[in-house]
Amino acid sequence: MARMTGGKAVAASLKAEGIEHVFGIVGTHNSPLYDGAYQDKALKMITVRHEQGATLMAAGYARASGRIAASFVVPGPGLTNALSGMGMAYSESAPMLVFGGQNALAQLEREGGHFHELRDSVNVAASVCGYATRVSAAADVPAVVREAVRAMRCQRPRPAYIEMPLDVQNGEADVTIHPHAQDVRPAGNPDALARAAAALRSAKRPFIYAGGGADSPAAAPVLARVAELLGAPVVTSVFGRGAISDRHPLALGDGWGRFDLYDDLLEQADLALVVGSRIDVVSDVNVGARFPQRIVQIDIDPLIVGQRRAVEVGVVADASLALAALADALGEDQPAQSWFDVDAFREKKRARLADQAGPVLEVIESLRSALPDDTIFVDDLTLVGYWMPLLMDTYHPRTLIHPGTYGTLGYSLPAAIGAKLACPKQTVVSISGDGGFMFTVQELATARALNLDLIALVFNDNAFGAIRKYQDRMFGGRHIGSALANPDFAKLGAAFGVNSERVPADRVGDAVARANKAGGTWLIEVPFAPGGASEMVPWMP
Incomplete structure (x- = not known):
């Protein structure tokens, strides 16, 4: 037992659980959490540029490794910004431990006009969590963290949310840190x-x-x-x-x-x-x-x-x-x-997909052949990304990460950053479209600050291309809201201080091989609007 603040108790509890990375943005309402980790080399504090990026990084971290990362956010807008990444993780059964700062206990649920006030915030978070609670005393922190981690490790993994009012973060107590315990998963009747x-x-x-x-x-x-x-x-x-x-x-x-x-x-x-x-x-x-x-x-x-x-x-x-x-x-x-007859099936399937998705298949096969077998590909909701699960040969667990059923645009770049931090020895490639990339483009600054070896591919057709095709099929070609005015992505990458270039689709394999060999953060724009049957992605009615 030791005397410490609630913020220190959080840091000590994370270390006891073997949690190494914390993604977040420091603010007035979570500064004591950050102060609790000050100069603690066991915790790697990753400053992101938007709370959605923080939780998407934690989601990618978990998908690539199976391990839990934490996130520190402020209440109100910080929490609501984080919800998209938490929703992704909830949908795809990925664990993450989110700590939300909060106003003092006496100010809660009164609608007193306090800064960052959000009514019923624990239940807001609970809508995308498997576990959500508020801590009322610093001494309770280790038990609550242990309970949250058990909820993620012993059953279907989903996000956990722990709300920390400011007086709990700053308050001191005699705290007993629980040692890491073996978490048992059900073996079956x-x-x-x-x-x-x-x-x-x-x-x-x-x-x-x-x-x-x-x-x-x-x-x-x-x-x-x-x-x-x-x-x-x-x-x-x-x-x-x-x-x-x-x-x-x-x-x-x-x-x-x-x-x-x-x-x-x-x-x-x-x-x-x-x-x-x-x-x-x-x-x-x-x-x-x-x-x-x-x-x-x-x-x-x-x-x-x-x-x-x-x-x-x-x-x-x-x-x-x-x-x-x-x-x-x-x-x-x-x-x-x-x-x-598996061989006959594979031959028939490939012929069908080559006919259906020819230009996309060529791009995906060039990526596959250019990079190591254990490369982690993280895709987004874009033409190439939609085809990745069907067309990309995959040889190791956790090496193809697709945003699945929740379907958050902008998933790929921050999730790839999380994957790279979780698996630093593996090549990691982010695959985005021009539309989705702009949702979380600011996290290029995070990748650059961390000096990550990371390749971000942006396939650019100057549109929300899949939606444009959907409008063709379902609304008689009446396009509205699907055309995009984009920046020069190569220059944009250079402005962030990352290696940048623009290559044609038939050179994408050479480009990623060169970037992988050189190291560093890369943004590679690929103008790509093949048209034809490849636009009929697997979900398209």
Whole structure:
């Protein structure tokens, strides 16, 4: 036990939990939090240029590494600015620990016209959190932080919000810092696992649908082992890219959106093993309606099991632990020959996608061939980004990060910064369109201040191109609000002090290879408006 302020207690609790990075902007209402970390080399304080950037960085950090980062924001506008990144993390099951400064306890919920006042702020944050609370005494900080971290590590990971009034931040107390404890994730009911193994053995033509819960270094090898024992082809959701290497002989790639690429598989399969996925609408517009009648579903969230379709067997468990148990249960069996012709499927799929997305496929394949296998690609809602999950071969877990169902424009650059800080030895590439890039362009200053080795690609068609195509299809070509007047991106990058250039689409592979070799922060503009069938991105009706 030691005497310390609430701000010091926060810093000490973060260190005890192994949290290393804090993203945020210092202000009057969170200065004591920052002061608590003063000259503490165990905490890396990252000053961002907008609170949305802070929480998007924390989201990218978690998606790339599985680890928790923190964020410090002021109340009122600081919190509401941060909500978009928190909403992204909530949607994509990514943990982050957000501390919100606040006025003094006696001033709260009175609408007294205090600076940065936001009524019912804890519940505002709770709408995009799995855990949200307010601390009323400095001595309570360690227990609250421990509880928030347990909520993220022991169940479906989602943001946690802890509100810290100024008098709690500044107040002193005798504080006991809780040592880091082993957080236990559910391994699954043994009876349910036995029934799941029996169901899988009885299937003649099973396939596996793997989501973000299976996209981790712990889950990936046991997922592959279960697939091999069953001879089951594996499809991944947009959140699960990398759960199985695209070089694996049973890997079929990404979900299909509105396309009919997987019709043969779905028509023949007699059982689906769904692992760590809610069967999201971006991956399958029919959200599992065409899956076979028999479904075995594994998910850490009991509300997800059976949400889309009734299941024959449901297992509430961490994906890696449940898959390991299934591999053991099936382990006496010899690896099975796949019932599905994976090679023929891949050939047919590639021919179809080359016809559908030819110019985009060429760009994505040039990026793939120019960079290391473990490069982390972080994309945004743009033409190339929409196609990335379907077209980008992925070889390692957590190396293709797509904004998924919440769909925040401007996601890519700050999330890529977070990914690079989490995984400094890996190449990280941000892929944006001109529209989305301008949402969070200010975070180039953050990347430059940190001297990050980071490549930011901006594909420029001077429009919200996908919306323009949507207006063509749904509104008779009546375009409104979709044309953009853009800056010179190469000059803009130079003004931020980063390496900048403009290259044609057929030179993008050479450009990223050169930037990766040189190091430093790069902004590479690629004029790109291919038109034609490639504009019919997977979600387009």
